Amino acid sequence: MRFTTEQHLDDGVVERAFTLGEIPGILWTPASASAPVPLILLGHPPLGLRTMYPRLVARARQCAAEGIAAATIELPGSGGRPRWAGAEQAGADLRRTLEAGEQVSDEIIDALVLPLVDRAVPEWRTALDALLSLPDIGGPVGYSGGVISVGIRLALVEPRVVAAGLFAGSFVPRRMVEEARQVTVPLHVLLQWDDEGNDRQAALDLFDAFGSPDKTLYASMGGHAGVPQHAGEDAARFFARHLRQ
């Protein structure tokens, strides 16, 4: 892990860009931490870190206000990172299906999501190794956001992730629903009730599937990008409850 830039944001949060091999990432740490702090991994849709930056830094500031560090990495195939054979094809198949107004098949969803999960989750774990070796990051660790299938797999295989705040999305492979049944960490799931890109019933079924005894569904009005401020605040409190001990 190599830090490339460091800047102090106006509220004292320290933002450090890094690279982890070929993977770019960003780490935000709270202003005045006297002891090692907990960490939240900020998940995001595969739109590239540059596009996602304004929303990511806003979420990182919310974490910092709770005394929690936040970090994110570029997803494989996003930003400037190389795509793999099949990714372009799956994306093209999805667009064609949506434009034709047809039902998106399980095959397309699997081809779109499963290789991304298989590639991204080991990278998040490698990032976690590096981040937890820093003197100012102590854990415990939470995962927050999308891609929900990445969050499911990470919550399942990575014992250092002790709480997950997930953003309900469609296009969840059946296999990931099965993996969700085995997830047991405390869970806070945000659902936008009128999400134009989201099948509400599929999201409710996925929430039902999670094996976690402590899980909350927080559904708000509005479309995909319309998460109200109080939903973000309540998610922040979920993490504060589980990470600040």
Next chain:
Amino acid sequence: MRFTTEQHLDDGVVERAFTLGEIPGILWTPASASAPVPLILLGHPPLGLRTMYPRLVARARQCAAEGIAAATIELPGSGGRPRWAGAEQAGADLRRTLEAGEQVSDEIIDALVLPLVDRAVPEWRTALDALLSLPDIGGPVGYSGGVISVGIRLALVEPRVVAAGLFAGSFVPRRMVEEARQVTVPLHVLLQWDDEGNDRQAALDLFDAFGSPDKTLYASMGGHAGVPQHAGEDAARFFARHLRQ
């Protein structure tokens, strides 16, 4: 409105029992309010104030901690209050249907709930007149809890109720679902995902029906009486957002 007893609880909350004509009620006001405070009407199932007291006083303390007064009244037909013709019959029909494992018919639900709503809502409004005439109660006013049909009607007809935090329950008459479509105040709906006495799909359909542009569904694990502490805290913050201005 006639106050009958007054006691100071250990956290400084003042609890006053009152009667309003033949209707018993309780008012809780925060310890050190320098100006008139907002008010939350504490709804409850028709089990009688005496039975409900421990849960009501806990909710009132949560309100007081936010600087908000809380009040409740005995429902018609509950506690020592006279039942009306038909109430016994509807209750007996419900018990027989449930014991037989049969589907509860719309007729039974209507007979059980609609007369209660028709009687209870004017009484809550009369109580509101009396409570808002007290020097230490200023408003705005919220309604919190069950019977959800009572909350729906009150939110619809009483313009002084500006926010409602409702507890999802089954046995909601179709007519009340139609009234819910006309409700527009900010809404926070608690749902217990595995509520043994609750049809989950009916609760989700009712949430969907509400006309409020600002509505949140907060679903937690567990049965009817298992609302987790954080769900109560988040509901308290909903009211603080809308009543403390």
